[in-house]
Amino acid sequence: MAKVILYRENYFHNLKIISQQAGSKNKIAVVLKDNAYGHGLLEMATLANEYGITKAVVRNYDEAIIIEKLFREILILADTSFHTYSHTFHITINKLEDIYRLPENTNVHIKVDTGMHRNGIHKNELKEAIHGICKQNLKFTGCFTHHRSADELSTDFYWQSHEFAIVKKEVKKLCEQLSLPLPAFHSCNSSALFRTKNFDEDFARVGIAQYGYIENNPIFDIPNLKPVMSLWGNKISSRKITKGEHVGYGATYQAPKDMVVTNYDVGYGDGFLRISGEHEYKTHEGYQLLGRVSMDNLSLDCDKEEVCIFNDVKELAKLHNTISYEITTTLNPRIKKEVQ
Numbered sequence: 001m002a003k004v005i006l007y008r009e010n011y012f013h014n015l016k017i018i019s020q021q022a023g024s025k026n027k028i029a030v031v032l033k034d035n036a037y038g039h040g041l042l043e044m045a046t047l048a049n050e051y052g053i054t055k056a057v058v059r060n061y062d063e064a065i066i067i068e069k070l071f072r073e074i075l076i077l078a079d080t081s082f083h084t085y086s087h088t089f090h091i092t093i094n095k096l097e098d099i100y101r102l103p104e105n106t107n108v109h110i111k112v113d114t115g116m117h118r119n120g121i122h123k124n125e126l127k128e129a130i131h132g133i134c135k136q137n138l139k140f141t142g143c144f145t146h147h148r149s150a151d152e153l154s155t156d157f158y159w160q161s162h163e164f165a166i167v168k169k170e171v172k173k174l175c176e177q178l179s180l181p182l183p184a185f186h187s188c189n190s191s192a193l194f195r196t197k198n199f200d201e202d203f204a205r206v207g208i209a210q211y212g213y214i215e216n217n218p219i220f221d222i223p224n225l226k227p228v229m230s231l232w233g234n235k236i237s238s239r240k241i242t243k244g245e246h247v248g249y250g251a252t253y254q255a256p257k258d259m260v261v262t263n264y265d266v267g268y269g270d271g272f273l274r275i276s277g278e279h280e281y282k283t284h285e286g287y288q289l290l291g292r293v294s295m296d297n298l299s300l301d302c303d304k305e306e307v308c309i310f311n312d313v314k315e316l317a318k319l320h321n322t323i324s325y326e327i328t329t330t331l332n333p334r335i336k337k338e339v340q
């Protein structure tokens with residue numbers, strides 16, 4: 001059976017580098033949304049907990065429930081069910097109306113739109129939001145924003161940081177007036193954290209960097225992170241083909257010599273997508289992908305019982321003209337995970 005192997009040592013190496021950048025492990029919230037970017041939600045949450053991480057970020061309630069016991073605080077980015085939540089959960093206010101749909105005593109983080117124009121309230125709505133939170137008896141535990149281009153060489157990052165500084169000031173003023181304790185402030189994802197010297201927010205929301213990747217423009221200092229995930233296939237069958245014979249759908253591969261072809265149990269049904277005709281893919285051990293990827297299979301010029309299809313997705317991301325996030329997140333959640 002195809003499987004994913006997760007390397008504990010690499011994960012802890014990444015968490016150490018991230019903790020150093022953030023100041024301490026208490027300043028990290030690991031982003032585990034979307035099945036931990038395809039790595040396995042429970043597996044990654046268990047490892048993060050073992051390392052001593054106490055905060056996590058997920059997409060919705062269903063994900064939060066799975067890891068509830070493993071963290072002290074779980075931020076839910078976009079829940080739409082709006083029911084009574086555990087004290088561990090903190091719910092994102094993505095628009096003013098959300099405030100009036102949540103039950104009393106819910107912990108909330110206000111998301112502020114500082115330029116991405118995706119989710120969050122406008123900075124002019126802060127007063128209304130915080131007054132609403134008091135009126136509804138919600139607990140105001142956090143205030144955050146999200147950068148739209150922290151990975152790119154542009155001034156956007158500084159402009160949004162400046163906008164968020166204005167937001168922080170306003171929130172502090174309103175909290176003082178209402179005698180509310182100050183919420184936690186956070187704005188950095190992986191790329192923003194690694195562009196920030198002397199990080200001084202309450203925590204950073206770190207997704208991709210913990211998994212061993214960062215998509216920052218190479219002009220920035222790139223931390224030495226190690227990919228956590230590798231994908232493995234098992235042999236279904238092998239055969240000898242003679243020079244001139246073809247392999248797979250569309251007969252796109254023609255053997256230049258007599259050779260052995262082995263078919264492995266990984267395909268696009270598992271989230272290992274077809275690679276466009278003009279590209280060649282070789283595994284890190286140098287085995288060539290022969291012909292098209294099928295739904296449940298792919299062929300390599302190799303004869304091993306078990307083979308590593310990838311242990312680093314940077315090359316694949318390039319071939320697919322996309323980012324590492326998309327390659328790992330697309331993997332089918334039912335692929336078995338093994339921690340080593």
Ligand SMILES: *Cc1c(COP(=O)(O)O)cnc(C)c1O
Binds near residue numbers: 209
């Ligand atoms: C996904 C996400 C993150 C993590 O981003 P990375 O680039 O993977 O570090 C942080 N904050 C929010 C709001 C997100 O949606």
